[in-house]
Amino acid sequence: MDAVEGSNRAKYECLLFDMDDTLYPMSSGLNLACRKNIEDYMLQHLNIEESEVPRMCLELYREYGTTMAGLKALGYEFDDDEFHAYVHGRLPYESLKPDPVLRNLLLSMPQRKIIFTNADREHVAQVLNRLGLEGCFEGVICFETLNPPPEPTEYNEELEGNGVCKEGESESEDNAADMAESNSFRPRSPILCKPSVEAIEAAIRIANDDPKKTIFFDDSARNITSGKAAGLHTVIVGSSVLVPGADHALGSIHNIKEALPEIWEGEEGEQLEQVIQTTAVETIVLA
Numbered sequence: 455m456d457a458v459e460g461s462n463r464a465k466y467e468c469l470l471f472d473m474d475d476t477l478y479p480m481s482s483g484l485n486l487a488c489r490k491n492i493e494d495y496m497l498q499h500l501n502i503e504e505s506e507v508p509r510m511c512l513e514l515y516r517e518y519g520t521t522m523a524g525l526k527a528l529g530y531e532f533d534d535d536e537f538h539a540y541v542h543g544r545l546p547y548e549s550l551k552p553d554p555v556l557r558n559l560l561l562s563m564p565q566r567k568i569i570f571t572n573a574d575r576e577h578v579a580q581v582l583n584r585l586g587l588e589g590c591f592e593g594v595i596c597f598e599t600l601n602p603p604p605e606p607t608e609y610n611e612e613l614e615g616n617g618v619c620k621e622g623e624s625e626s627e628d629n630a631a632d633m634a635e636s637n638s639f640r641p642r643s644p645i646l647c648k649p650s651v652e653a654i655e656a657a658i659r660i661a662n663d664d665p666k667k668t669i670f671f672d673d674s675a676r677n678i679t680s681g682k683a684a685g686l687h688t689v690i691v692g693s694s695v696l697v698p699g700a701d702h703a704l705g706s707i708h709n710i711k712e713a714l715p716e717i718w719e720g721e722e723g724e725q726l727e728q729v730i731q732t733t734a735v736e737t738i739v740l741a
């Protein structure tokens with residue numbers, strides 16, 4: 455936190471990073487492997503017709519942000535954790551290698567840095583560990599953050615009776631599965647995820663950011679468009695050309711210093727770098 459103290463007057467105060475295909479390149483193969491696992495899950499666990507699976511997987515991804523969100527919108531019932539364990543549990547994580555260049559870049563940035571991903575917490579932990587980026591981020595906004603499990607229905611009499619969790623918790627925003635047919639065009643998903651502007655606004659609230667002083671990095675053009683709609687400064691990663699809503703384009707996250715020197719502006723960057731080098735061994739506590 456001490457590194458952040460001096461940045462009150464800085465142009466940017468917070469950096470929101472997507473993780474998959476943003477902090478490491480698409481060429482790692484994780485993305486393809488993940489899609490294959492999702493297709494297997496649809497076939498094996500949801501008994502979806504084999505010939506339908508690839509098309510459906512892609513269409514739901516396009517329509518809902520994640521295939522999982524689309525499946526839920528269509529009324530498929532399955533356990534979130536089980537799904538994540540299935541599709542991420544067998545990913546070739548070994549193809550991700552430590553990235554000390556990126557680590558040093560991240561640690562030298564004076565702003566707060568937060569991961570904002572549609573993936574689940576366990577996957578985030580695996581990826582950050584493999585990339586050697588633990589300790590580089592103040593926090594993680596992930597699937598579980600935006601989609602907390604429903605409140606337990608049975609009263610836990612053992613808990614102290616201070617009323618913290620008992621009354622007034624029947625929020626209207628609980629699972630919206632029964633709203634599936636309320637929208638005329640498409641059923642709504644109970645899952646909150648990018649690229650919905652609502653999800654991005656929720657992340658901004660959770661991170662307690664001022665969007666005008668926040669830069670959002672993502673490899674997905676549609677996420678960038680939504681990020682801009684939510685008022686963020688935006689950077690498309692993995693593309694050398696701008697997409698709608700993008701303020702900058704970065705072929706690789708490694709090019710960040712050349713493309714966005716203003717991140718380091720107004721700060722005693724070199725001093726800070728040295729301070730951070732000495733504290734870089736600290737371990738992050740995820741979410």
Ligand SMILES: [Mg+2]
Pocket residue numbers: 472473474475476672673674
């Ligand atoms: Mg991504």
